[in-house]
Amino acid sequence: MKRGLLLRALHDGHAAALWRYAVHLTGDEQLAEDVVQEALLRAWRHPDILEQGTSASKAWLYAVARNFAIDERRSARARWEIEFARLPEPARTDRTDRILDARLIADALSQLKPEHRVVIARAYYCGETIAELAAALDVPQGTVKSRLHYGLRALRLALQENGITGP
Template sequence: MPPEDELRLIELYDAHGPSIWRFVVHLTGNPTQADDIVQETLLRAWRNPQIGRGELASTRSWMFTVARNLVIDEARSARHRHEIGVAETPELTQEDSTDALFESLLIEEALESLDIEHRAVIVHAYYGGCSIAEVALRLGIPQGTVKSRLHYGLRALRLALQEKGVTR
């Protein structure tokens, strides 16, 4: 560092350092943090050639503003909030699928209690996502028969589920 820059930095510190330090300690309550913020404020003033060459009041005002902004930035930082970065993001939580598993087991048992004709129509229509016409085509039966078997099959399925304690 050239001697004139060193002299300028010393003059800035002597004129403003102690009062900025007290100001920052008042804001933060932390003398160690105040040391760091005063150092950063002086460094920014030293890097800005207009600071220190103008009026003493404007230089002082600029430095207090910089110090205050540094305190605010530090308070908003993740380090201040004690956040810790991690290399991998945590696994996403999943809802407990135990109820859905039990429901599917109950439905499977209830379906097994149905006649093969009713079961085939329900499985193709609800689990296969087929329309009435598609179910009729796949099973080789008339559409009216598919509708009838769906109606009576669902009724029998509802009764079988009620016997197992399912109320909805």
């Protein structure tokens, strides 16, 4: 418990100034927060530092913060990270592919038996469950499952015949 109180006193007394120092070192507020957190974590791991007194522990904290900031800037992650002032715009999708896919699926669905087509359409496009489909179509749930299975198999074959999917 004593260590927790000492760390709390160290945090309350030095965290804000240490953060400003870290921002000055790194030029990055997010990284400065990481630097302060790491310095305080290392102080927690070294209770002897906490007991040395305010000025000694303050000097130690600043040295740890400086070394950690340098290590972070030298790390491979920092070398390969690319920073942007603003995020790039998301890619705009061309609706043509979606329209063509919908047309191909509609053509394949039209080749199915009506009982298969209705079960697939209501399950996948309307989001109805097996129980809801069974009640709506007045058939057992096992029949709905069977129609879904054989309907999807026939749909896959129809798509393969049209050259849409692999075997």
